[in-house]
Amino acid sequence: MDRSFLSDQAVVIASRQFVCARLATYEDSEESKLLKALVPTRSGELENSVFAILAPDGVTRLVRPGRSMRMGYRDAQAFAKALDGIAAKYPGKPGETAKALPLAASVPVALTVAAADSLPLVILPKDADKAMLDALIKLAWSPELVGRLQYARAGDTKDLKGLKALPAEAGNDILVVTPDDFAQGGEVTATLKAGQPDSWDGILRTVVTRHTVQVKSMRNHLPEGKRKGVFYEPANPVTDPQEIQARERNRPAKP
Amino acid sequence: MGGPGGPPGGFDGPPGAGRGATKGPGGPGANRPNRPAPDDEVKAGKTGGIQWFSTWQSAKAEAARTGRPILLVSAAPHCAGIPGIW
Numbered sequence: 001m002d003r004s005f006l007s008d009q010a011v012v013i014a015s016r017q018f019v020c021a022r023l024a025t026y027e028d029s030e031e032s033k034l035l036k037a038l039v040p041t042r043s044g045e046l047e048n049s050v051f052a053i054l055a056p057d058g059v060t061r062l063v064r065p066g067r068s069m070r071m072g073y074r075d076a077q078a079f080a081k082a083l084d085g086i087a088a089k090y091p092g093k094p095g096e097t098a099k100a101l102p103l104a105a106s107v108p109v110a111l112t113v114a115a116a117d118s119l120p121l122v123i124l125p126k127d128a129d130k131a132m133l134d135a136l137i138k139l140a141w142s143p144e145l146v147g148r149l150q151y152a153r154a155g156d157t158k159d160l161k162g163l164k165a166l167p168a169e170a171g172n173d174i175l176v177v178t179p180d181d182f183a184q185g186g187e188v189t190a191t192l193k194a195g196q197p198d199s200w201d202g203i204l205r206t207v208v209t210r211h212t213v214q215v216k217s218m219r220n221h222l223p224e225g226k227r228k229g230v231f232y233e234p235a236n237p238v239t240d241p242q243e244i245q246a247r248e249r250n251r252p253a254k255p
Numbered sequence: 256m257g258g259p260g261g262p263p264g265g266f267d268g269p270p271g272a273g274r275g276a277t278k279g280p281g282g283p284g285a286n287r288p289n290r291p292a293p294d295d296e297v298k299a300g301k302t303g304g305i306q307w308f309s310t311w312q313s314a315k316a317e318a319a320r321t322g323r324p325i326l327l328v329s330a331a332p333h334c335a336g337i338p339g340i341w
Contacts, residue, residue: 021314115339147303225337246335
């Protein structure tokens, strides 16, 4: 979906003037209501992929919402130019910089998103304190790391099951995980020691420098996933009619 | 693969190699207001992907706090029931 637009460097650069929200379509009931209201569909149900640009109030529509920005812009350059135009009208409050860590709703969702993006996932401990969050926020939005990592906070120890090379005593440390291709787990590739925030920047820069983005294709990924018997159930039912049919083709047979 | 907003370097090629590749000071990123960080990224040749907020609640709060508009997309990180792909 729109990857040639949203991965384009001009669009990425323009995006820094926005708060960018990418919601996982079938994971949250309230978000589903919002998305469904933004884009009426022929089926009358929420269908996968929504695009909108909203004012800072989160309500006022600045462009006509749709299933894709491809419907309104001929290419990524045109889209980037449009983003710049909107940002000029909404330049933000002077001096305000990012003060929030873009945490996913849960580790399982974050792992699936990280696998789809082929990005390392940073997992904060359940009891991460303000000092830890503040230190990580500063790094997350630094020029060297912005847009190169996913973030989530552990809910319970179950969240860390399936991770390889998990330190025996992770304690309150932050884990950096390379997700496996099908988000069934991942490998801990680095640890950020709690109480040693001065070391985190160098470790994370090394992680993103060494990380190799996996190029996936539908042609290979879907049959391989079916062969492995992996199947994903989002928190809410999938309502896109085409996707419902496609899912049934890959749903593992009951034993 | 890049994904919807995934990092350059996958499906769409390496940073700087796409259609929006910066070719100098006058390239994308030049003379845009309120955006010191991206220029730093471009100068360093290190533009990552879009940094997404993953929940509406957090994005809306950040937009209200900063006064910045919201680029909103939704997508499922699974296709035909198989996870790990957009």
